[in-house]
Amino acid sequence: xxxxxxxxxxxxxxxxxxxxxxxxxxxxxxxxxxxxxxxxxxxxxxxxxxxxxxxxxxxxxxxxxxxxxxxxxxxxxxxxxxxxxxxxxxxxxxxxxxxxxxxxxxxxxxxxxxxxxxxxxxxxxxxxxxxxxxxxxxxxxxxxxxxxxxxxxxxxxxxxxxxxxxxxxxxxxxxxxxxxxxxxxxxxxxxxxxxxxxxx
Numbered sequence: 001x002x003x004x005x006x007x008x009x010x011x012x013x014x015x016x017x018x019x020x021x022x023x024x025x026x027x028x029x030x031x032x033x034x035x036x037x038x039x040x041x042x043x044x045x046x047x048x049x050x051x052x053x054x055x056x057x058x059x060x061x062x063x064x065x066x067x068x069x070x071x072x073x074x075x076x077x078x079x080x081x082x083x084x085x086x087x088x089x090x091x092x093x094x095x096x097x098x099x100x101x102x103x104x105x106x107x108x109x110x111x112x113x114x115x116x117x118x119x120x121x122x123x124x125x126x127x128x129x130x131x132x133x134x135x136x137x138x139x140x141x142x143x144x145x146x147x148x149x150x151x152x153x154x155x156x157x158x159x160x161x162x163x164x165x166x167x168x169x170x171x172x173x174x175x176x177x178x179x180x181x182x183x184x185x186x187x188x189x190x191x192x193x194x195x196x197x198x199x200x
Contacts, residue, residue, distance in 0.1 A: 002127075002175065003162040003163050003164050004139070004162075005074040005075070005160075005162035005169070005171070006051075006074075006162045006163075006164040006169065008073055008074060009050070009051065009070065009073055009074055009162075009169075010051070010074060011130035012032065012073045012081075013048065013049045013050075013051065015080060015136075015151040016040070016045055016048050016080050016081075016082070017047075017048075019040070019043050019080065020048075021046075023046065025043050025046065026042065026043055026172045027043065027082035028041070028043055028044075029042055029043060029044055029137065030044040030082060030083035030138060031041055031130065032138055032187075033082075033083070035186040036139070036185055036186075036187040036188055037188070037190060038079075038081060038082070038163060038188045039081055039083040039087065040080050040081055040082050041082075041084055041162070041177050042043055042083075043082075043164055044082040044083050044136075044137050044175045045080070045081070046082075047134070048081075048082045048083075048134055048165075049135040050066075050070055050084040050135070050136040051135075052105055052134075052135050052143075053084065053101065053102075053105050053107065053135070054066070054084075054105045054135050054167060054169050055166060055167045055184070056101040056105045056127045057097070057098070057101040058068045058166075058167045058168050058169070059101070059104070059166075060097040060098070060100040060101040060104065060134075061157065062088065062094060062096060062097035062098045062100075062101050063088065063089070063097075063156075063170065063176065064087070064088045064094075064098065064140075064170065065086065065087045065088065065155070065156055065159040065171060065172060066082065066084070066085070066086060066087075066169060066170065066171040066172070067085045067087050067089060067141070067171075067172050067177065067180065068081070068084070068085030068138070069081035069083075069088065069192065070083075070084050070085070070171070071172045071177050072169040072177060072192055072195070072196060074162060074171045075174050075177065075196060075199060076080025076172075076199045077192060077195055077196060077199070078195075079191075079192060079195065083136070083137060083138040083139075084136040084138040084139050085138045085139065086139065086141065087141050087142070087143075087152060087155065087156060087172075088140065088141075088142060088156070089142065089143065089153070089156060090125060090127075090142030090143065090144055092121065092125070095121040095122070095124050095125045096121045098119070098121075098124050099119040099120050099123070099124050099142065101120045101194070102119035102124070102133070103118070103119055103133060105133045105134065105135075106133065106134060107132060108131070108132055108133075109123055109124065109129050109130065109131055110130040110131065110137070110161060111130075112125070116132065116160050119131070124140060126142075127141070127142055127144040127145045128140065128141050128142070128145055136188050143156070145182075148183055149183075150179060150183055151154070152181060155172055155173070155176045156174070156182075158173055159171060159172055159176075160173055174196055174199070177196060177197050178193045178197060181193035181196070
């Protein structure tokens with residue numbers, strides 16, 4: 001039986017497709033997102049579906065945890081998004097699996113100058129990488145990023161899991177996602193943190 005969290009994500013994908021149907025491309029990516037509106041207003045929302053890449057990560061044996069608004073949706077947030085942000089440990093062993101999953105869906109890494117490069121185990125082992133696939137783009141983050149006083153390695157260890165047909169999706173616990181939202185402090189993060197608190 002499909003996990004309720006995955007059912008919520010599939011419903012969000014459907015609603016995003018309906019909302020963006022016929023919308024002309026603007027040239028804006030998830031990196032151009034407004035701090036209030038979020039990535040739903042960018043081209044990253046067009047055709048957005050994180051499940052193919054999440055399934056490829058599962059198949060490759062990558063232990064990657066969903067953060068950001070996709071994690072919020074898995075917890076029951078009704079606010080839509082157009083990007084997929086992920087947290088992983090940055091290890092050499094996991095880098096093999098992450099690179100294989102990206103390659104399996106035709107994904108690339110997006111450099112700071114906008115050029116795309118093929119994923120390799122070495123190239124994904126950065127503090128943060130931008131990635132793009134046919135149906136989702138976003139950030140691949142590691143604990144090496146400056147997270148302030150947040151113990152994100154512990155967030156990885158205690159992440160929740162949603163299990164469906166052919167896929168297991170790991171995602172931040174609600175309390176950890178709220179803490180991350182409040183630490184970032186943008187208008188959209190504070191708004192989404194409040195929503196998550198009300199879902200308790």
